[in-house]
Structure formats: C-alpha cells, structure tokens
Amino acid sequence: MIFEKIYTVPTSDELLDKAFRRASRARAGKVTRNKEDILKAHESSIITASNILSDNMANIVRRFPSFDEIPRLYYELADILVGVDEIRKSLSSVDWASKKIHEISRYYIGKMRTSRDAVTVKKEAFGRIASITKSVDSDLVFLNRARNILRKLPDIYDEPxxxxxxxxxxxxxxxxxxxxxxxxxxxxxxxxxxxxxxxxxxxxxxxxxxxxxxxxxxxxxxxxxxxxxxxxxxxxxxxxxxxxxxxxxxxxxxxxxxxxxxxxxxxxxxxxxxxxxxxxxxxxxxxxxxxxxxxxxxxxxxxxxxxxxxxxxxxxxxxxxxxxxxxxxxxxx
Missing domain, CATH: 3.40.50.300 (P-loop containing nucleotide triphosphate hydrolases)
Known part of the structure; x- marks a missing residue:
C-alpha cells in the first residue's frame, strides 16, 4: 500500500540525541596528537552530526508519497483524515531544515579552519543545528501522527x-x-x-x-x-x-x-x-x-x-x- 513505506518519524530530541551521540563517537575515534588532528576531530563531529540530521530529514520527506501522483481516492481520504495541505507544509519545513543544516555545517567547517578556537566554533555549530532541528519539531510530530493514521487505510486497488x-x-x-x-x-x-x-x-x-x-x-x-x-x-x-x-x-x-x-x-x-x-x-x-x-x-x-x-x-x-x-x-x- 502506498503509505506503508513511511517509517516512524522521530521527534527533534530523538534526532538530536542520535546525531550528537554519533558525533561524539566520531570525534573520539580520531587521533589527537597535534593541533591538526584535534581540528580534524572537531570537523568530524560537525560533519557527522549534520549528515545524520540532514539525511534523516531528507528520508522522512522522500518516504512520503507525492500527493500529485497517488490515486484520487487516497488523496481524498488523506485530506479528510489529516489534511494534504498540512502534510505538504510540514514536509516543506522538514526539507528546508535538512538543507539548512547541511549549509550551516559547511559554513562552520570553513570557519573552524580559520579560527584559533575549534571548540567554540563547534559549540556554535551545534547550537545552530539544534535550533533548526527544534524549530521543526511540531512538523515532525504532526508527520508521525499523519503516518500512523494513513498506514491504517485499507489496501484498495485502482481496479474495477x-x-x-x-x-x-x-x-x-x-x-x-x-x-x-x-x-x-x-x-x-x-x-x-x-x-x-x-x-x-x-x-x-x-x-x-x-x-x-x-x-x-x-x-x-x-x-x-x-x-x-x-x-x-x-x-x-x-x-x-x-x-x-x-x-x-x-x-x-x-x-x-x-x-x-x-x-x-x-x-x-x-x-x-x-x-x-x-x-x-x-x-x-x-x-x-x-x-x-x-x-x-x-x-x-x-x-x-x-x-x-x-x-x-x-x-x-x-x-x-x-x-x-x-x-x-x-x-x-
């Protein structure tokens, strides 16, 4: 059925917890014998966290079907039960957050390479990334509720x-x-x-x-x-x-x-x-x-x-x- 491919949509806190835990492990796995190694370790933290957040959000958007292409019956039922325009708005917000986080990570990687204080730059980056992620929390919660409702629709085929x-x-x-x-x-x-x-x-x-x-x-x-x-x-x-x-x-x-x-x-x-x-x-x-x-x-x-x-x-x-x-x-x- 067209809505079965939608996985559980995590909250912003769940996404951030996953991203920052992985980032911490990525930094810990780097050798830090000199200043250059330390810089690379902090860069790895930012890249790992941003990639996890950006990729997870992009996957959320990708797994929802295009409402311009699904059978009209399912379009109407989705609109009745959840609201197609509301789904589209939330997907657009999550897609924006995914791209923005990727953009911010590139900015802070560049800033870190010209800064004398890599730790402060990393904290700034994480703060911005966390702020963007939390700004779409209500959209993530709504999309998960929509997903749970739409997956219950019976499998009615477009046939006689x-x-x-x-x-x-x-x-x-x-x-x-x-x-x-x-x-x-x-x-x-x-x-x-x-x-x-x-x-x-x-x-x-x-x-x-x-x-x-x-x-x-x-x-x-x-x-x-x-x-x-x-x-x-x-x-x-x-x-x-x-x-x-x-x-x-x-x-x-x-x-x-x-x-x-x-x-x-x-x-x-x-x-x-x-x-x-x-x-x-x-x-x-x-x-x-x-x-x-x-x-x-x-x-x-x-x-x-x-x-x-x-x-x-x-x-x-x-x-x-x-x-x-x-x-x-x-x-x-």
Missing part, C-alpha cells in the same frame, strides 16, 4: 470495483465471501469502528475487487458525521458500481420500507450505477418490487447472475468513461 451496501445483517459479508476465491481481507478505516471487507475475483481473465463497507453505507446519512460523509463521497473516485442488498425476510431487524429509504439516499448521494438484490429468498420473505434480482447468499441461488450483471454494469461504466473522460487530477497545487 463492486461496492456492497445495505443495512447490517442483510447478507453483505456472506455475498463477498461467496463470490471471492479466498477469505476476504479485513482492514479498518480510521474513521469507522468496523473492518472493511475486501475480496477479489477473476472473471474472463480480469480482476475485480468487492468491498463491504460497514460503518459507511449501512445506515441513514442523517446519522453520519462530516468525516463519514466525506469518506462516502471519496468512494466515488473508484471505478465502481454499487450492489445494494435488501433483506427480504426482515430478519436483519430492519423493515423493508426502512431499507428502501437508505437505498434512495445512496442513489441520491452516489453518482454510480446501483443494482438492487433481494436476499434471503430461501426463507419466508416479502416480495420486493424495487429489487432488480433475487439471491440467497446462503444457498448461492441467483448469485452468479447478479455477479455477471454487476460485471456488465462495470463494463458499460468503463465504456462511458472512455467516451466521456473525467479528470481525476488533484485541484490542489
């Missing part, structure tokens, strides 16, 4: 997708498990308390992913907070169709008319094709006049037909997108 929606206990997870070859992966969105179930299947040599999103598409929009509503909107950036499952038996605990209202809301909120499947038709159930097809996720009845219809809908959507392409580039600079 079926989003499964409907109230809890209507049979969504059973459907995902039935049509996928292996046990679906379970990953948690940082803004929900339930795991997102992601499965994959191959049809005509083409791979599709199926996503069950508990906590997002399983209750009325009026019951959601602003972050959840934004997350729902972000799902539209997937090349997807929606399968809405209705429990025709009402054993899920929600009456059919209530399930119909959620369907209407999803159709209003989503600019994506929707297929409605009436589930649990293997037991006593109601006839659903707004359903497109009937299934039983327990016996498998009708599921192959629903799956083929969903794939057909995806193909039509892809054809439509080819004929009328929509830009997904970020509007942010």
């Amino acid at each position: 997708t079926i989003i499964v929606a409907g109230y809890p206990n209507v049979g969504k997870s059973s459907f995902v498990a039935y049509v996928t070859d292996a046990r679906p992966e379970i990953a948690s969105y940082p803004f929900t308390t339930k795991g997102v179930s992601i499965g994959h299947l191959i049809s005509n040599s083409k791979r599709y992913q199926i996503i069950d999103t508990p906590g997002l598409l399983d209750r009325p929009m009026s019951e959601r907070n602003s972050i959840e509503l934004q997350a729902i909107t972000a799902l539209e950036y997937l090349d997807a169709v929606v399968l809405y499952i209705v429990d025709a038996s009402e054993t899920c605990g929600y009456p059919v008319d209530q399930q119909k209202k959620l369907l209407d809301e999803i159709r209003t909120e989503f600019d994506l094709p929707v297929l409605v499947a009436s589930n649990k038709t293997d037991i006593e159930h109601k006839e659903i006049d707004f359903a497109d097809m009937e299934i039983s996720s327990i016996t498998g009845q009708g599921i192959d037909g629903v799956l083929q219809e969903l794939i057909s809908m995806i193909e039509k959507q892809e054809e439509k997108n080819r004929d009328h392409p929509v830009s997904t580039e970020s509007s942010s600079p």
Whole structure:
C-alpha cells in the first residue's frame, strides 16, 4: 500500500540525541596528537552530526508519497483524515531544515579552519543545528501522527470495483465471501469502528475487487458525521458500481420500507450505477418490487447472475468513461 513505506518519524530530541551521540563517537575515534588532528576531530563531529540530521530529514520527506501522483481516492481520504495541505507544509519545513543544516555545517567547517578556537566554533555549530532541528519539531510530530493514521487505510486497488451496501445483517459479508476465491481481507478505516471487507475475483481473465463497507453505507446519512460523509463521497473516485442488498425476510431487524429509504439516499448521494438484490429468498420473505434480482447468499441461488450483471454494469461504466473522460487530477497545487 502506498503509505506503508513511511517509517516512524522521530521527534527533534530523538534526532538530536542520535546525531550528537554519533558525533561524539566520531570525534573520539580520531587521533589527537597535534593541533591538526584535534581540528580534524572537531570537523568530524560537525560533519557527522549534520549528515545524520540532514539525511534523516531528507528520508522522512522522500518516504512520503507525492500527493500529485497517488490515486484520487487516497488523496481524498488523506485530506479528510489529516489534511494534504498540512502534510505538504510540514514536509516543506522538514526539507528546508535538512538543507539548512547541511549549509550551516559547511559554513562552520570553513570557519573552524580559520579560527584559533575549534571548540567554540563547534559549540556554535551545534547550537545552530539544534535550533533548526527544534524549530521543526511540531512538523515532525504532526508527520508521525499523519503516518500512523494513513498506514491504517485499507489496501484498495485502482481496479474495477463492486461496492456492497445495505443495512447490517442483510447478507453483505456472506455475498463477498461467496463470490471471492479466498477469505476476504479485513482492514479498518480510521474513521469507522468496523473492518472493511475486501475480496477479489477473476472473471474472463480480469480482476475485480468487492468491498463491504460497514460503518459507511449501512445506515441513514442523517446519522453520519462530516468525516463519514466525506469518506462516502471519496468512494466515488473508484471505478465502481454499487450492489445494494435488501433483506427480504426482515430478519436483519430492519423493515423493508426502512431499507428502501437508505437505498434512495445512496442513489441520491452516489453518482454510480446501483443494482438492487433481494436476499434471503430461501426463507419466508416479502416480495420486493424495487429489487432488480433475487439471491440467497446462503444457498448461492441467483448469485452468479447478479455477479455477471454487476460485471456488465462495470463494463458499460468503463465504456462511458472512455467516451466521456473525467479528470481525476488533484485541484490542489
């Protein structure tokens, strides 16, 4: 996943402790028999400390992905959860500090070679280096928090997708498990308390992913907070169709008319094709006049037909997108 390469971001104190300990060892490892040796030992201290700080900060910046190049879904989710502009500002600050420390070390190395007091020059250099490092501490703390949040995002691929929606206990997870070859992966969105179930299947040599999103598409929009509503909107950036499952038996605990209202809301909120499947038709159930097809996720009845219809809908959507392409580039600079 695109955010997995981001390592833990250390604080300024952790960076300084590492840099100055290494600098001390570098100086101790030098022979100090004469004035020239002593000068080289102090130079080595400055070079070692600055290189460690500069390189570590440069690596922090490098390991964050370019938000101009990641899939739009992840851009939107990162913006919802952390704030892309805030991440960019903090990365810019850390990048500045990395370059500034390198620049300062070169200045003090030159100054040390013309000074009679190498120890004082080294102290000045360390003071400047420490001051710059501490000036970006809040950025380092923020970036580590962002890293911890973004790494929790589920691994959703940029490939044809079926989003499964409907109230809890209507049979969504059973459907995902039935049509996928292996046990679906379970990953948690940082803004929900339930795991997102992601499965994959191959049809005509083409791979599709199926996503069950508990906590997002399983209750009325009026019951959601602003972050959840934004997350729902972000799902539209997937090349997807929606399968809405209705429990025709009402054993899920929600009456059919209530399930119909959620369907209407999803159709209003989503600019994506929707297929409605009436589930649990293997037991006593109601006839659903707004359903497109009937299934039983327990016996498998009708599921192959629903799956083929969903794939057909995806193909039509892809054809439509080819004929009328929509830009997904970020509007942010």
